[in-house]
Amino acid sequence: MTWTMLTPVDDVPEDEGRRIEVGDHILAVFRVGDEFFVTDDLCTHGESSLSEGYVEPDCAVECISHMARFSLRTGEVLAPPATAPLKVYAVQVDGDKVMVDLDA
Secondary structure, three states: OOEEEEEEHHHOOOOEEEEEEEOOEEEEEEEEOOEEEEEEOEOOOOOOEHHHOEEEOOOEEEOOOOOOEEEOOOOOEEEOOOOOOOOEEEEEEEOOEEEEEOOO
């Protein structure tokens, strides 16, 4: 695995998402409790930013445009209208930094 620094831990408020661009990747980083999750930022149903979506305590995100829901752990679609899963990335916290593996 090749780890890339994404953002400081303190820059991601709990139960919220944050959009971050790294090279060609447009990502959303989410914090639920003490856990961090990184996904592609765009909903697979439409051109909506998931980092602006509703982060739910069960580690899911709901798209603000059409209310599709995705698991932040697996990318699995939890509610339509989305049918394609969301790409998720391996993530780790190193000290005060959120790190992501963009090759996963």
